[in-house]
Amino acid sequence: MRWRANTAIGGTLIALLLGTAVAAAFWTPFDPLRINLKARLQPPSSLHWLGTDEFGRDVLSRLMTGASASVVVALATVLIAVSIGVLVGGVAGYLRGWTDRIIMAVNDALLAFPGILLALAVMIVVGANKTGLVLALGLAYIPSVARVVRGTVLSIREREYIEASRVIGNSEFYSMVRHVLPNAMAPVAVLATSMFGWVLLAESALSFLGLGVPPPAPTWGNMLAASRPYMETAAWLSVAPGLCIALTLLGINLLGDSLRDRLDPRMAHG
Amino acid sequence: MLGYLTRRLAMTIPTLFLVAIAVFTLVRLIPGDPVQVMLGDNTDAAQAAQLRAQLGLDQPVPLQFLYWLGHLATGDLGHSITNNLPVLPLILERFQVSAVIVLVAVGLAACIAVVAGLIAAWKQNSALDLAIVGGATLLLSIPSFWLGLLLLLLFGLKLKWLPVIGYVPFSENFWQAAMFMLLPIATLTIVEIGVLTRMARAASIEVLRLEYVTHARAKGVPEWLVLGRHVLPNAFAPTWTLIGLVLGHLLGGIAVIETVFTLPGLGRLLVDSIFARDYPVVQGCLLFTAVIYVVVNLIVDLCYPLFDPRVAVA
């Protein structure tokens, strides 16, 4: 029941998002970068459905183009964080002993940094661009994933069915990939979906603090940060990207929930 | 117990050493140096060299690191390049501000989130559940600076209930201090509720499936008692560990809130120092937050058995 509702709503939202991102590559109502100084800060109208920004650029076109940029950045960051995090956490939990201790010491050291500020410093070093942002945020989020995965691996590898699998004669590595990893996927899915949202927001917070994906190329985050001085006089500038982020997150989270329900054997019959 | 504590503390030393190295390396990798920031576009090469020598920045970087480490061992974090103040007292003073906001906000958020998560889990798959999950997701997706400015506009400018800028320490005037803290705390609370509710819901769902809940229900224990006595405390445990985990992120997030509300907290100090390339302060702040993080997680682990009777301290 719930699974279907989640999937339906989440799926619709994400399909819309992806559709927009793809469509923007071929067509937008206006050129998202075209500056028109005679039409600055215009409220939504029949010509500009979502109004124009401080350079007279069409907000709807920028939102559409921004969809793909934001999604690519968020996906890439989550992919990096999850893949490296699962690998590192899995190895630590699987091998245990000294490897585990060393990996976890490094991991804890990284985890002890305030995420956004670590990203800020890394971005100053590698440069404020999409690659820099993905690297910086990816690095900031790897340790959380690694920690969760390690914890799950440690707790699951002692369970009876793993033991049983070993007794049957399966190699430890096989048991691990076959049984342990799927079980670790549930918490990782929750984390990854939240992380997707964090990335969208972190990007805007970084722009707010002075460094994000450099405009003029739009992302939702930098649009939101740029709208700040106009919150009172031109509210549409912040509402539109804010709502896009919120709806995307809702969609991702709902899909993430249903994904988790399918992946997690204990939750299958909820 | 004491042995466990010593072991845990000993385990944190390599972590902190790694942090120290990482901090130092990262800070020195950042292009630009404090001398250029101080002199601006009017930099004269001789002047810059003189200032660098004065600040000890002309020494080789590894030597600077050893020097810093040596002082660190005696508890001396050095002096700020910007205003020559000793770093540790500066950090402690700023930390008080951040600590109040974070503690109160996370406490409030956790209380609200655990209850909301429990209700959502209890009524899993209902419209109420969807509403709570949807609401939490919506909160999760509000940028804190945006929310902060919105509250500032509403309560500070439109209604004129609260002061919009400034700060008074609690030691000076409790009520005034509280007024200045109200909006930042509210902002952080709202933002954190989003994250914690989703976690609390997931935890509650797990607990609700456990046998003793089924047992209790079968024995005819009233539903509110089942939830209140059996599920709530157990659902709190995972949320509690999460608090330790999100603390690092919180100290980053607080930088944004402190900027919006002009509070002299640790987050803002760190951001300002990064932009000013005030190496000793950046190093000190990052190291300090790392220590706080380690200590908080230690406390979280030590308290864990209090919430989850299934786990004993090993």
Next chain:
Amino acid sequence: MNARRPSCVMMAGLIALAAMLAAAPVRAGAETLLRTRLNADIRSTDPGTNRDANTDGVMAHLVEGLVAFRDDTSIGPMLADSWDVSNDGKTYTFHLRQGVKFHNGAVMTSADVVWSLKRWLDPATQWRCLSEFSASGIAQIEKIEAPDTQTVAITLDRATALFLPTLARPDCGQAAIIHHDSVGPDGKWIAPVGTGPFKLGDWKRGQYVDLVRFDGYVARSEPRSGNAGAKTADVDRVRFNIIPDSSAAKAGLLSGALDVVSNLSIPDLEDLKGRPDVQLSITPALGLTGILFQTRDPLLKDLRIRRAIALSLDTPEIVDAVMEGTARANNSALPIGSPFYGEAEAHGYTQNVAEAKKLLVQAGYHGQPIKMIANKRYSYVFDSAVLVQAMAQSVGINIEIEVLDWAAQLDRYNRGDYQSMAFTYSARLDPSLSFEMLTGPKATQPRKVWDNPEAQVMMQQSMMIDDKAKRQELFDEMHRRFIDDVPMVVLFNGSEIAGLRKNVKGYAGWLFAQPRFWGVSIR
């Protein structure tokens, strides 16, 4: 149930607190307090050493020098009533003002002046402007003498037009005359005991700096002008609140928590216009914003490409959009406010798309990307970069903007490590210095954007001679060459925008983007 309780308590608390605030008297007693804002804390109370623009601005209320800049960047008397210059231009004899009191009540004599100046010249003081008085600077000081208690004579090793302007420079701490109680017996700085209209009050680091009216101050008789003229403190206390975020500062102004907010950003202007309880003060400033080119870059060393970029730009439209009508277009290195800004300087680039395209074809340019560094610390720098990018695009020039934080950009600037960058220079108060900040040999000073030996010679000449007409000739010629060489495109000089509550009287901005609170009152 539990979910509601904390929020109910919070709401109740909020209402109670609000009621208390409304009941509490906002201003107790008859003390008049003016509340303003700094976007960052001051670095120290030691003028001219550990300083930045904010520090200079606050210090200008506390200390004074022998001479000071007037509103039009000319030099006016301050602690010296008058001065004579010897025929060889090397000896300056200052006649001090009578009866000037330090904040501790002591009366200023020539001994204080000699002590202060010698302290500045002591390397241990770490004076920012010490290098100006070294062999490589404008002139070396050979002698400082006090023939009587009201006279001080300073002898230089060569004549220079820049001696008095350097003494008056705010970033040099106006070479302030201070009482020796300002430092301890070990020579270490304690606190400024100066002669300014305000005394230093409470300094809560990271929160505020308080200045208190100095009752023993006797103002000069000429009207207030720049840092010179009459300086009367009309309020009892000035509080500089440290508020980095400009939106928060704006909110403070609107709510009445601040009386004056200077250094407002352009987007704030829109919001403040037409508010009944707020007035705006807009003054042209001396800073300089423009696009720098690295003339050693393989691509941009081609004059035709640089020229094409310059011709693709509609400077007035850029300035109008970026500064919202508060500033005028200016392609000259001299600021519009300078007394030397004449007809020659007003002649810059005119947009010519056809010519730009022709030059690009001649240069064989076919869309190679040109990186342009910008920062977001100064919104007008970033906005200028965006508009330049868009306009250059229309003639087929492919500019890619790279955003760095200010310190990283400064580093690239100082090393000359860039293709192009949108940059903003701080104020230079003398036209020779305006050119000095741009021209120089790149081999030894990589930060200099204009490497033209002839221009350097003219610049050196302009520093030596005192004759206005001759200097004007030099500046006009340098301007023409500057426009021909296109080492950079100057776009505009900034403007200093301050928002004031309606009850603030007597505030005026000036060419230097630092607020002055003498002569300002609250009704």
